[in-house]
Amino acid sequence: MKRLFTKIFNYALAVASRPRAIYFLFLHSFFESWFFIPIPPDVVLVPMTLSKPKKAWFYAGITLLGSVLGSCIGFAIGFFALDYALELFTALGLQSTYIQAMDWFSTWGVGVVFVAGISIVPYWLFTITAGAMDLNFVFFVIAAVASRGIRFYLVAWAAYFGGEKGMPAIRRNIDRLGWLFLILFVLFVVYKSL
Numbered sequence: 435m436k437r438l439f440t441k442i443f444n445y446a447l448a449v450a451s452r453p454r455a456i457y458f459l460f461l462h463s464f465f466e467s468w469f470f471i472p473i474p475p476d477v478v479l480v481p482m483t484l485s486k487p488k489k490a491w492f493y494a495g496i497t498l499l500g501s502v503l504g505s506c507i508g509f510a511i512g513f514f515a516l517d518y519a520l521e522l523f524t525a526l527g528l529q530s531t532y533i534q535a536m537d538w539f540s541t542w543g544v545g546v547v548f549v550a551g552i553s554i555v556p557y558w559l560f561t562i563t564a565g566a567m568d569l570n571f572v573f574f575v576i577a578a579v580a581s582r583g584i585r586f587y588l589v590a591w592a593a594y595f596g597g598e599k600g601m602p603a604i605r606r607n608i609d610r611l612g613w614l615f616l617i618l619f620v621l622f623v624v625y626k627s628l
Contacts, residue, residue: 512565
């Protein structure tokens with residue numbers, strides 16, 4: 435348990451260097467955009483970029499493609515299968531978050547998708563809510579491409595340019611950052627369930 439995130443990071447680097455890792459990257463970013471996956475695609479993108487820095491932009495593009503296609507699935511779920519989405523939100527204790535997202539969409543429209551795509555909030559919740567709110571699909575896709583593109587290309591850029599130089603710092607701090615992220619995630623889930 436002491437070096438849990440170091441072991442996970444080392445494993446991720448080993449897996450990331452395999453030829454089929456690209457499919458995992460695509461599928462992870464695809465599903466994360468419309469289904470509850472607590473680990474963001476960046477966690478897969480960074481080790482892949484660190485293992486093969488020359489493919490950084492290609493990996494960012496694969497992540498973006500998977501995420502945008504997944505965003506369209508999320509939109510379709512909200513638009514065509516809202517009952518399913520509401521059951522999922524209820525099962526995860528996210529009814530209040532869904533209501534808050536609807537309020538934001540009523541106020542700011544598709545701009546909410548842009549903000550959600552860049553930030554670390556549960557993006558899938560916003561893709562589904564966008565469909566439920568019957569937002570303009572073309573503007574939705576544009577916001578998804580812009581926000582996810584900015585995020586994933588920035589992450590790939592940071593891993594590419596800071597990767598080799600930053601590896602000692604990453605290895606030193608990965609466990610602290612991992613536990614901090616896990617604690618914050620648990621606190622978020624507990625807070626939302628109250």
